[in-house]
Amino acid sequence: xxxRRDSYxxxxxxxxxxxxxxxxxxxxxxxxxxxxASREITDDAARRVNVPAKVDRVVSLAPNLTxxxxxxxxxxxxxxxxxxxxxxxxxxxxxxxxxxxHPSLERIIALKPQVVLVSTASQLEVFTNQLxxxxxxxxxxxxxxxxxxxxxxxxxxxxxGEQDQANLLVQKLRERTNAVEAAVKQKQPVRVFYxxxxxxxxxxxxxxxxxxxMRRAGGDxxxxxxxxxxxKYSNExxxxxxxxxIILPSGGSMGEANSRVAEALRQSPAVLQxxxxxxxxxxxxxxxxxxxxxxxxxxxxxxPDAFKK
Amino acid sequence: MIGTASExxxxxxxxxxxxLRRTLISCAVLAAALLSAIVLMSxxxxxxxxxxxxxxxxxxFGTSTCGLTQDQFDILFQIRLPRIxxxxxxxxxxxxxxxxxxxxxxxxxxxxxxxxxxxGAAVGTMIAxxxxxxxxxTRPILxxxxxxxxxLAVYRLARGRAGATPERLILAGVIVTTFLSSVIVFxxxxxxxxxxxxxxxxxxxxxxxxxxxxLPVTITITIVGALALTLHARSLNLLMxxxxxxxxxxxxxxxxxxxxxxxxxxxxxxxxAASGSVGYVGLVVPHLARLSLGSDNRISIPAASLGxxxxxxxxxxxxxxxxxxxxxxxxxxxxxxxAPLFIYLLRRS
Numbered sequence: 001x002x003x004r005r006d007s008y009x010x011x012x013x014x015x016x017x018x019x020x021x022x023x024x025x026x027x028x029x030x031x032x033x034x035x036x037a038s039r040e041i042t043d044d045a046a047r048r049v050n051v052p053a054k055v056d057r058v059v060s061l062a063p064n065l066t067x068x069x070x071x072x073x074x075x076x077x078x079x080x081x082x083x084x085x086x087x088x089x090x091x092x093x094x095x096x097x098x099x100x101x102h103p104s105l106e107r108i109i110a111l112k113p114q115v116v117l118v119s120t121a122s123q124l125e126v127f128t129n130q131l132x133x134x135x136x137x138x139x140x141x142x143x144x145x146x147x148x149x150x151x152x153x154x155x156x157x158x159x160x161g162e163q164d165q166a167n168l169l170v171q172k173l174r175e176r177t178n179a180v181e182a183a184v185k186q187k188q189p190v191r192v193f194y195x196x197x198x199x200x201x202x203x204x205x206x207x208x209x210x211x212x213x214m215r216r217a218g219g220d221x222x223x224x225x226x227x228x229x230x231x232k233y234s235n236e237x238x239x240x241x242x243x244x245x246i247i248l249p250s251g252g253s254m255g256e257a258n259s260r261v262a263e264a265l266r267q268s269p270a271v272l273q274x275x276x277x278x279x280x281x282x283x284x285x286x287x288x289x290x291x292x293x294x295x296x297x298x299x300x301x302x303x304p305d306a307f308k309k
Numbered sequence: 310m311i312g313t314a315s316e317x318x319x320x321x322x323x324x325x326x327x328x329l330r331r332t333l334i335s336c337a338v339l340a341a342a343l344l345s346a347i348v349l350m351s352x353x354x355x356x357x358x359x360x361x362x363x364x365x366x367x368x369x370f371g372t373s374t375c376g377l378t379q380d381q382f383d384i385l386f387q388i389r390l391p392r393i394x395x396x397x398x399x400x401x402x403x404x405x406x407x408x409x410x411x412x413x414x415x416x417x418x419x420x421x422x423x424x425x426x427x428x429g430a431a432v433g434t435m436i437a438x439x440x441x442x443x444x445x446x447t448r449p450i451l452x453x454x455x456x457x458x459x460x461l462a463v464y465r466l467a468r469g470r471a472g473a474t475p476e477r478l479i480l481a482g483v484i485v486t487t488f489l490s491s492v493i494v495f496x497x498x499x500x501x502x503x504x505x506x507x508x509x510x511x512x513x514x515x516x517x518x519x520x521x522x523x524l525p526v527t528i529t530i531t532i533v534g535a536l537a538l539t540l541h542a543r544s545l546n547l548l549m550x551x552x553x554x555x556x557x558x559x560x561x562x563x564x565x566x567x568x569x570x571x572x573x574x575x576x577x578x579x580x581x582a583a584s585g586s587v588g589y590v591g592l593v594v595p596h597l598a599r600l601s602l603g604s605d606n607r608i609s610i611p612a613a614s615l616g617x618x619x620x621x622x623x624x625x626x627x628x629x630x631x632x633x634x635x636x637x638x639x640x641x642x643x644x645x646x647x648a649p650l651f652i653y654l655l656r657r658s
Contacts, residue, residue, distance in 0.1 A: 239388065
């Protein structure tokens, strides 16, 4: 079957494979020891992450993390971001490393960051291992509520050495949050339906960050007990829920994709009373400093009389 | 190979024993089962409706509320029934198309999903959604175009010098399926992130987005398509003997082939445009029909149409109730029921 030439060829192919494997393993073991002192910070995945004492090169793999880095005054230390990271405007000048779900490992490594910030939505185990093999710290954030956002701000402030500014920011955000909660405290919660998309119908479930935000804004999500973060929801259950208000997260990076109320909700009290609110999706879906903007916008929509001057 | 053409070839003697009466009786039984499924499954859903009042309202064809509240009445007539009718149309279309492809190509594995024809329709639908999002009527048209293009591609690829063997056909289907899958992935990557989630759900087959405007079109296409293929059942029976023999017996082979390709593409296109790719229906239902009623296409094609409608109605009821108020894509249920059933059928035969 095989000629002599074939067997030479196969030997050559095997040799090439062996050489390549040797080169790859040599490359992956090339990591150098961390220069200088390092600190240990525990992230939201309960991992103890070793971070260099002074961090001046950071890559962010989620838009909310980019916003936090800028908000604590470390925008100048951000060297890489995803294609979704469009706020603040200065962020767009920073090198792109792909999108949240498909970041380019090569590009991240080429940017020589000391820390890569990821949100669990974008966290990939293999990817994390590869970065850590290159001595790049991977820090995971996973805020489930506004408290979690404040914690992320504090952690990121600590990583980039802007602790004071981070504390100041958290303090301001807390004050605004407390003001909203105080204003709606005496109000009867409004029954809200949060429409992520109309066809097919998706909503925010128990684990969604925005469910906590709606509760603080004096709203009671009719789907707040549904398991999961973004469940596909039954049309008839949506109709039967008879929400008093509907939130259409739209605009921002979402564009006009979600600007119409789902057909099953067209006869709901919310629609009949004109209580459908379009709120910038970036304020609701990105757990970051602007979430408090989203909180204020929702509270004003749910309880306009609580904010009359 | 898992079954050869000879298995489903009908001998002329067996032919004559099949009478119009037998066809009518089997179809009447299936139609009665379908009607009771429509009524029974409309009593099930994520919201509990009073059964007696719902039956009364259904019996009055929606002219009386029978004590249902306005919301309950809307749930029954605006949400559940249209979805059940869509399930029936999609199931009937896919099973009819499957039966048609299987007879014409003399291959028991010919199925819209496995041959990549559903994927062709899905690409067409996606193009309509991306470029003509507001114009709903473009979806079935482009889906039909995509299905027909995929059908012709598979057919041309499968036809070697020695004619289309079953193995070649399946291989051609795999090639077209994977190629079109990568086109779909490419289009989804180009789309914005928020629409990707709804697309992945739709690709698995989802009946929740029942469009009131397109529902009558989908139902009409199903009925007309099923009738058209049933009327060609005799020619398809003869074609199962082989194209040359059929030609010698007076079958206009070329014309029948075009009719089956166009009608089946129309059926697949309209159902994919309405509900995404619901798999296994076109495979399992015609097999069941042939196993229980014999392989005469004059019985097995109309039986597959009615049985497919029944199958998808039941599968979709499971999809919308099992984790209520959340929902599953119906395609996951049809595959879950279909794949084991198919393995069982293969092992038995």
